[in-house]
Each structure stands twice: as C-alpha cells, then as structure tokens.
Amino acid sequence: MNSDEVHIRPARQSDSEEIYSMLKQLAAETGDGDRFCCTVDDIREFGFGRHTLFHCLIASAQQQDLGLALYFPLFSTTRGRPGVYLQDLWISPGCRDWGVGLRMLREVIKAAGSQWQAGYLDLMVHGHNIGAERFYRRHGFIESAHDQHLTLKGEAFMRLVNNSEYSQGT
Numbered sequence: 001m002n003s004d005e006v007h008i009r010p011a012r013q014s015d016s017e018e019i020y021s022m023l024k025q026l027a028a029e030t031g032d033g034d035r036f037c038c039t040v041d042d043i044r045e046f047g048f049g050r051h052t053l054f055h056c057l058i059a060s061a062q063q064q065d066l067g068l069a070l071y072f073p074l075f076s077t078t079r080g081r082p083g084v085y086l087q088d089l090w091i092s093p094g095c096r097d098w099g100v101g102l103r104m105l106r107e108v109i110k111a112a113g114s115q116w117q118a119g120y121l122d123l124m125v126h127g128h129n130i131g132a133e134r135f136y137r138r139h140g141f142i143e144s145a146h147d148q149h150l151t152l153k154g155e156a157f158m159r160l161v162n163n164s165e166y167s168q169g170t
Contacts, residue, residue, distance in 0.1 A: 006066060006100050008107050011056035013048035016040050019056055022068045026090040030126045054087065055115075057107055059100050067091035069104045073116045084112035086123040089132075101135060124149060 011019060020040045027036035046053045047070075059067040070088040075081070086108060091101045105121075112118035123141070125133045152160065
C-alpha cells in the first residue's frame with residue numbers, strides 16, 4: 001500500500017474513541033503513557049462540543065485508521081497573522097514510510113489556510129523523538145532562536161490564579 005491509497009478526512013464526534021486510542025499510542029511511544037490523562041469524553045467535549053478547541057484529521061485505508069493530526073488556531077502578534085499549531089501527529093508504525101505524515105501536514109496546512117487563513121505552522125517535538133525531529137527538519141522546519149517553551153501547571157497554575165500577591169503588579 002502507498003500514500004495514494006490512504007484517505008484523509010476531518011474527524012467526526014463518532015471517531016472520538018479511535019482518536020483517543022491513537023493519542024494513547026502516541027503517548028506510549030513518546031514515553032508519556034504514565035502522564036496521559038486525556039479521556040474519550042475530553043475529546044468529545046473539546047473537539048466536538050459547544051466550544052470546539054481543536055480540529056482533527058484522520059488517515060485511513062481499507063477501513064483501518066492509520067494516523068491522526070490534532071491541531072488548532074493561534075495568532076502571532078509578531079507576524080501579524082494567524083497560524084496553526086500542530087499538537088499531535090501520529091502515524092501507525094507499520095505505514096510510516098508511505099508518505100502519510102507529509103500528506104497529513106499538507107492537509108492540516110490547507111485546512112487551516114482555508115478555515116482561518118493560517119500563514120505558518122508551529123509545533124514541538126519531544127526531545128528524545130529523533131525520528132520525528134528528522135522528519136520535520138527534512139521538510140523545512142527549523143528551531144526558533146527567539147522562542148523558548150514554558151509551561152505553568154498544577155500548583156503553580158492555581159497559585160497564580162488564587163494568590164492575591166500576584167494581582168498586585170505585573
């Protein structure tokens with residue numbers, strides 16, 4: 001089988017369990033299996049609920065799901081334009097040499113371009129996922145010299161929200 005035999009389509013709410021399964025496989029492959037907290041209900045609510053927070057494409061062939069791309073809009077004040085953030089791209093290990101990943105990237109860019117005029121794509125790669133990093137670099141992705149990824153979560157997140165000392169200044 002080759003990439004031309006693979007069909008890529010927008011995900012539907014009825015795909016939520018399959019999306020969950022593929023995301024869980026991705027988490028296991030990247031060493032995040034023990035931290036993976038997403039549920040099928042989360043996917044239904046945030047991907048297909050009243051306030052959709054992400055979009056998803058599914059790649060399949062012969063009624064078998066082979067991959068997914070989960071993405072959402074973002075906006076850069078520096079660039080003065082909208083972009084697309086690719087949160088997750090997972091392709092089944094058995095078909096990673098078929099060109100499906102590149103087709104998924106193209107479809108994400110096309111969809112984001114037509115839906116919200118995205119003019120760039122951002123993503124992060126797990127530091128130990130050398131294969132994914134090589135894939136992205138081969139297709140023109142570069143490391144940003146100006147950006148460093150920071151996260152606020154857990155107790156620090158709640159402390160910032162609830163602690164009045166933070167509201168005294170910037």
